Amino acid sequence: MPNSRGDVWTLAEVRDGAIHSVSWELLAWGRKLADKLGSRLASVVLGSGVADKTDSLIHHGADVVYVVDEPELATYRPDAYNAVLVSLVKEYKPEIFIASATTTGRTVMPVLYVDLETGLTADCTGLDIDPETKLLLQTRPAIGGNVMADIRTPNTRPQMCTVRPRSKRPLAPDANRRGEVIVKRGAAADLASIYQFLSFDREKAVGLPIQDAEIIVAGGKGMKNPKNFALLEELARRLGGSVGASRQAVDLSWAPYSAQVGLSGKSVTPKIYIACGISGAVQHLAGMSAADTVIAINTDPDAPIFRVADIGIIGNAMEIVPKLIDMCPGGCGRKGGEAR
Amino acid sequence: MRMAVLIKQVPATENIKIDEKTGTMIREGVEAELNPLDLHAVEEAVRLKERLGGEITVISMGPPAARRAIASAIAMGCDRGFLISDRKFAGSDTLATSLTLAAGVRKAGEFDLIFAGERATDGETGQVGPAVGRYLGASVFTYVSKVASVEGGRIVLERAVEGGHETVAAPLPALLCVVKEINTPRLCTLAGKMRARRTEIPLLDAASLGIPDAKLGLGGSPTKVVRVMYPQITRNGKIFSAADDPDGAVRAVFDLLREHGAIEEATSDAE
Numbered sequence: 008m009p010n011s012r013g014d015v016w017t018l019a020e021v022r023d024g025a026i027h028s029v030s031w032e033l034l035a036w037g038r039k040l041a042d043k044l045g046s047r048l049a050s051v052v053l054g055s056g057v058a059d060k061t062d063s064l065i066h067h068g069a070d071v072v073y074v075v076d077e078p079e080l081a082t083y084r085p086d087a088y089n090a091v092l093v094s095l096v097k098e099y100k101p102e103i104f105i106a107s108a109t110t111t112g113r114t115v116m117p118v119l120y121v122d123l124e125t126g127l128t129a130d131c132t133g134l135d136i137d138p139e140t141k142l143l144l145q146t147r148p149a150i151g152g153n154v155m156a157d158i159r160t161p162n163t164r165p166q167m168c169t170v171r172p173r174s175k176r177p178l179a180p181d182a183n184r185r186g187e188v189i190v191k192r193g194a195a196a197d198l199a200s201i202y203q204f205l206s207f208d209r210e211k212a213v214g215l216p217i218q219d220a221e222i223i224v225a226g227g228k229g230m231k232n233p234k235n236f237a238l239l240e241e242l243a244r245r246l247g248g249s250v251g252a253s254r255q256a257v258d259l260s261w262a263p264y265s266a267q268v269g270l271s272g273k274s275v276t277p278k279i280y281i282a283c284g285i286s287g288a289v290q291h292l293a294g295m296s297a298a299d300t301v302i303a304i305n306t307d308p309d310a311p312i313f314r315v316a317d318i319g320i321i322g323n324a325m326e327i328v329p330k331l332i333d334m335c336p337g338g339c340g341r342k343g344g345e346a347r
Numbered sequence: 348m349r350m351a352v353l354i355k356q357v358p359a360t361e362n363i364k365i366d367e368k369t370g371t372m373i374r375e376g377v378e379a380e381l382n383p384l385d386l387h388a389v390e391e392a393v394r395l396k397e398r399l400g401g402e403i404t405v406i407s408m409g410p411p412a413a414r415r416a417i418a419s420a421i422a423m424g425c426d427r428g429f430l431i432s433d434r435k436f437a438g439s440d441t442l443a444t445s446l447t448l449a450a451g452v453r454k455a456g457e458f459d460l461i462f463a464g465e466r467a468t469d470g471e472t473g474q475v476g477p478a479v480g481r482y483l484g485a486s487v488f489t490y491v492s493k494v495a496s497v498e499g500g501r502i503v504l505e506r507a508v509e510g511g512h513e514t515v516a517a518p519l520p521a522l523l524c525v526v527k528e529i530n531t532p533r534l535c536t537l538a539g540k541m542r543a544r545r546t547e548i549p550l551l552d553a554a555s556l557g558i559p560d561a562k563l564g565l566g567g568s569p570t571k572v573v574r575v576m577y578p579q580i581t582r583n584g585k586i587f588s589a590a591d592d593p594d595g596a597v598r599a600v601f602d603l604l605r606e607h608g609a610i611e612e613a614t615s616d617a618e
Binding site: 109113116120124148154157163218222247301303314318 | 358383384440441442445468469470471472473474475476477478480481482486487489490492503505506507508509510511512513514515516517518526527528568569570571572573574575576577578581582584585586587588589590593596597599600601603604607609610
């Protein structure tokens, strides 16, 4: 007897023609939910030339992969993506549908849930199944992490949410896992789009986008000038990390807005966050206090950043950062630090 | 150009309280401000008006006190404003809010361009902008970092996405959720403030929007907040003084980095 309850779905994310690792993180969440529900875990892939790239999804935990591989889906076009997803959801009726809280996920899902007339919870950091009701329990921070809320979608399906990138590690891939790949054609009416993709301008920053980075070396006003700020780039390069910045540093044009961490910038969850010359205003802490490990360097012993630090150094970042740079010769560190 | 800007009044970030019973934010008695990210939406609309001419309508859903936020947007250069407010809207989640806001936008007029901020600094969902756009059947653009051109019923713009900026185009009407990097908001002038004071801000209530009660407020919201927690973020870490023990401090950081694999083992012998 097949389970009367629908499957758990994840939206795989395709970047530069490849399955992005956030897709595997989602599968780690999805596996836990599907096992608790006794249902199947499916991943949905939309793109062009992606039909032969589904193995990694199965190896990372998917039981089923739905693929819609059409040239019209080569880039993200909100209307075509939405129409294709609406058709898939209406045909297969998933119980739960989760996407990563990336710029794509945070656009796809808020358009989709309007058409499906269901609930959508943004930027969750925890997901579970309520043992009694079997409902999805969605935990999310709000107001800069000052509040955590548990949210449920009791009456409508699918239960939808976006999940903060790096809130869970992917499962170790198992090359022996087998799954079912279902290739769907997109209906012509669904694929028609009013959107035109014109070009992509890649940012020449050190390392990965900060949302994806395992190590972030971040600087604030305490770095005093752009030349000192450049020291952080050197340290980030040597550690294979990326450069982050406080709002003040961005306002002073020492770093681009894409590097801004905090309430009016990005929320990041790296393994290691090194805060240099950042005092730690509430708005900044909101974006980085979920990091695994925080190292803070600041001259002011009363700086709030020390409250969230695992290691704090009361001292001048301009003197300490060069010492750290000297300790790790160029080129060492983890992989993935190259600008992509 | 007929433009609308969607704005939200939010609690000033420092002091926010939640009603433990309903799980919703207590808005009464808390100092409020115009959502800082919405300032960029207002500014972009005003800049486009300066370039292309037209009129800007500010629309906000919230308690009566949200008139203040609308007035400050008018003071920055918008022309008129509407407040969407009714007790029946209380407890709306993002879907109910988006449905209500979209109905309010329709009531306020026809628009070529609708601007919103990336997200509000209280709820931090970023879902309402794109959802309103979907309800209105407009082209939806999130993370907009630059408006390149608006001509011939078509908009070309840049979006800030992971790893860079993409340039995309679509026909009007369009709803744009803008990011902070798009501009630097202007300050209100005294003349602007005077004009805002003279501008009447009509009320759009549930009855005037014609949405069935079942789709409004808490009852019309598919998501329910079941529990609210206030996490402590203090970590009680180890604090070194560089003045007393400069090498010990750096050594501690180095050990930690090495423990996490950020620095390879061999490098410790090399120093």
